[in-house]
Amino acid sequence: MSADSLLDALDPDQRAVALALTGPVCVLAGAGTGKTRAITHRIAYGVRTGVYRPTTVLAVTFTARAAGEMRTRLRELGVAGVQARTFHAAALRQLGYFWPKVVGGAPPRILEHKAPAVADAAHRLGLSVDRVAIRDLSSEVEWAKVSLVTADDYVRATAAIDRPAPAGYDRQAVARLIAAYEDAKTERGVIDFEDVLLMLADMLAGRDDVAEQVRMQYRHFVVDEYQDVSPLQQFLLDQWLGGRQELCVVGDPSQTIYSFTGATPHHLLTFTASHPKAQVVRLVRDYRSTPQVVTLANRLLAPKHAPGSAARRRGPAAPLELIAQRPPGPPVTYTAYDDDEAEAAGIAERAGRLVAAGTRPSEIAVLYRTNAQSEAFEQAFAAAGIGYLVRGGERFFARREVRDALVLLRGAGRAVDADAAMPDVVRDVLLSAGWAPEPPATRGAARERWESMQALVALADDLEAAAQEKEGHATLADLVAELDERAAAQHAPTVEGVTLASLHAAKGLEWDAVFLAGLSEGLMPISLAETDASIAEERRLLYVGITRAREHLALSYARARNPGGRASRRRTRFLDGLWPQEERRGGGPRTPDRYRAPEPGPRRTISGDVDGEIYARLREWRASVALETSRPAYTVLVDTTLESIAELRPASIAELARINGIGPAKIDRYGATLLSIVASGSSRATSA
Template sequence: MRTTAKITQDNEGARPGEATPAGGETSLRSSEELLAQLDEDQRAVASHLSGPLCVLAGAGTGKTRAITYRIANGVAQGAFVPTQVLAVTFTARAASEMRGRLRDLGVPGVQARTFHAAALRQLSYFWPQAVGGSLPPIAEHKASLVGEASGRLGLGADRLAVRDLAGEIEWAKVSMITADDYVAAASKAGRDGAAGHDLTTIARLLSVYEDVKNERGVIDFEDVLLLTVGILAEREDIARTVRGQYRHFVVDEFQDVSPLQYRLLQLWLGERQELCVVGDASQTIYSFTGASPRYLTQFRRTYPEAVEVRLVRDYRSTPQVVSLANDVLARAGRERSTSSVQLVAQRPSGPPVSFTAYDDDEAEARGIAERVKRLIAHGVRTSEIAILYRTNAQGEAFEQALANAGIGYLVRGGERFFSRREVREAIGLLRGAVRSADADTPMPQTVRDILTSAGWAPQAPATRGAVRERWESLNALVQLADDLATTRGADLAALVAELTERAAEQHAPTVEGVTLASLHAAKGLEWDAVFLAGVSEGLLPISFAETPESVAEERRLLYVGVTRAREHLAISYARARAVGGRASRKPSRFLDGIWPSEEGPARTTDRARRRARAEAVEHALTSGDADPEVFEALRTWRAALASATSKPAYTILHDTTLVAIATAKPQTLRQLAMLRGIGAAKIEAHGAAVLAIVRGEDVPAPEAP
């Protein structure tokens, strides 16, 4: 039996919504309660608590949910001690989110960190014992080090060349390749140097770069891992101490592990096999940095006893988006990895994917801005819209077009949220008010009162520019306060603690504005509406992708872009670069057989969409997933409420939401809030009535306002 609606998967981001004790901690639920919240495949992940486990998780299939529930279930069953679990992620944001989820599940002691953060803690602690003295400072940027090394060799690199040379140095170090071995290793890997310099010159640069670094008495980002590996490999007593601390390991995004990171993981494990890895070979898009999917694809060769679980139910995207994502990979032929998964859509039908060819880049930017405006007019939040492209240079045209249309935007990779002056000042005000805050005043109201003095107002200013950007920053703090009050019952002290942690991890709250980002920067994120721009030959695949391996990675990059969209997906390209230019561009080869004819894509009618949704509801009711009596009781209540309030029934709760409720049968507001279509406002308005209906209780007939 399918359990597609057993629990609405939270798009890797949403959290439960029932209030918890002040301070934000929750009690650990029983193993039965935890497992009941998962689908069949996720339950298999969460139930396997001993020995090696490989989870092949497609985009949007709830992998973070599965592994956090696995940790919580292990603790609930006494198999794991929270402080002895190390969960490794690839971004500080992902680590922060995982810790938050674990706290919400009543497991606050787990260490969830990036490889570098975990290694730095160990290196700082053991350096005095292993080497003596204090750990050398870490250079914030390589540019000056690379620039000086380049100058000593007479290479005369400019800013862009320095960036490329730094990237090649990083590749060599994470691949554990020394200057003496570089020429042979780089040649074997198909690399041709960097910034116009041949392999021999780069090998010399590697050696001089290390000299410059040593003379300055600093280490770089990669040295944190290299030095930790060296200490653990050479000092068995220190390695034994680390292994005594951490007994269970979880590694997310395992397809992105580099040889250096994998070596560190091996040293952490020793002879043990208590390892759970999660990844998706179809999302391998960082090979140029040294990442290798072979550790994921060959995991069962390394660990013959490993259990493999595939997560294929996509809870993020509509069937239209999922179908396109599957098509993009299916056309890869032999390039496709056997570790890839075929996604199965779980959401109701949505709008068709659109394909548009514009005359030139300017027309494409202008056309997308107009479509963004229409989405906003139909109720899509700007923070739920993204424009994605292959290279950062493409972003400028969209910045200009959105500005001309009066639409706010933010460039991912721009100024960091917690570095903004208004944010730093606001956090200072909140921190100063912790002791004097009125315990009887709800925390969100206290935050609003405090931030009003910093320039926040209930209504956004009509103007654009700096004034609006300042308001949006402050409003993001207000929204975070609302979320934490709802999900954890947090007080002001807990909010300040959360902000302090987020600042350290650069885990910014959501800021209203259309996101502009490269496809690489979009990895791990998702939006209701996504515009994939510039999907043409020469841009995707990029012109310098010449080998079969590099072209295959470009295809995976498109797949990542497609799977960022929950509901609306638009793909476009411009026939010419400049206005009046030669129309020589063609759609990407990855869309051969997918891109519609000049007549345009077939349009799904409203009637067809309604029919598809009705069929999905009917399937859930007849397949045994949903309780038909609960569904009918909910629908009767909704009809009475719609009549009393003169509102369309679907605006109260959609049929698909009623099915999810009738399937999961939530008993608490927390469980109810985990279902799609139940936001904080609807919880407040209808939560009590819905829970009463699920329990089989009579609900008073709604009265007209």
């Protein structure tokens, strides 16, 4: 890909980011505005034009998934050698390299969880603790460390910002606990994740030879999600830079939702003050969400609904007003249910209708404020026979069936027939591990195991399709290498199932359909939010939830906790003036017809190259197949695959096989019919 073609793929604002290759750069990027696209193209353009050497670029972000996505995009742009890592992964790698030279021997073992050491410290001090207290104290220890607050400074620092100590303890007791925790770690010969950053930063600050070697290696830095940088991460970033100005930061103050962990937007908001020559680029074109979703998001943060001083709302602190780029979609829906059980059942039913109409379950999410709310939705989706996964549960690559499958795939790689198609080999291997072409009829653990292995099958199909686009074929070794890289980055393949997640866990993700549940006072904002700052952060948390939706967005709350209970709940104050005057109500497992959201039809946005007539006929055909086989429509072929068929209009099985989402089994089953629809359905082809 040429340098010019890299720029051609960007809108004017994104292009401005790509062209800002030197000096300090601040990118204020709203939700859904293509910030990852902009910064990866910036890096690729810098490499293509010779401004950067790939190995001198370090891009850091906050999650392994985001770092993995960045590496994948750079690889697709033909750029190899750029380091894209989380702060901790980058620091751990450097600390492991320099430790033997600076300290000697191997680095200390990392403490995976603070709880045992915190419990030990509490018992030494004679503090009474239970499981909940240990969790809260562990979080407070972590906050102190990422905020660069020592045990000696803890009382003064927390009093200055009016930060209360964990319930049941005073500040002096927490300060003593922090010191005892450090002693407990030292005696065990371990360090925690915060120590990794702190020790490396101290090493760079105190050893000129180490700092010079790192700064010679890395000359250009990119920091994503800069609004979430903690004082400790900023301290390490300052040591990496060593006073240089080759820094590009990307963030959005309106998505600051982790201040309770020590994250602060201060560094983003003051970036132009600390870097007076910085170029500032604003990304406001929203490519993710429909105008209906974008309008609600903008109104939620508008001064009328989110009061704040005029001074605080000028400059970088002012919310970015997003401009929707997608065509109109369905209206946002608002529903007041009688109780929590009715809310969960109503949302499960509406999600089921979306699935039946062709939306993949993995493109649907139910988001709520606290993890404790998930249980009602788990029960409702299980009762409705709809697969789901709880985000924040067991990691994909830690699941036993996934580990076993990887062992089998590695073994098969040494004895596979060179002429065999990789997706077919994967299916044959996984059959011996309990996978089947069709999902089990039962729910629960059996279905979860099948969905894990089905995700591996789907990834194999995707790799093969990508290879065929380049007129090649993927091998089993390619699949194993991809899985190894994903496992290292915890970048799991897509598992089919409706996502149940807290609003905090949803940051950085997006779905076709989002249900925001439990939007009542006490949950949104959470009852613990008592200061103006904490309430403002709760509003931003709702904003993050709204902007996760691409097309379908439903907001709801329950008037009572239990069926038959007193309807004492009030909807969140954040929706005052935004919620329709006449509330939609849902009182039981089925939402009354007059209040149902419109049935999702063929509203999906399609490009101008897609033959609309073929696309419509393909959807009609898929609906009939789904009806005949009593299966959800998405299991036949998903919308994106139908779009590709209608756009590329294949004339042979070989051309059809190159389209992503159609494996050998579906070609055998549907290939002739699909080619017939393409051949007979295009008015464009007829006129040609």
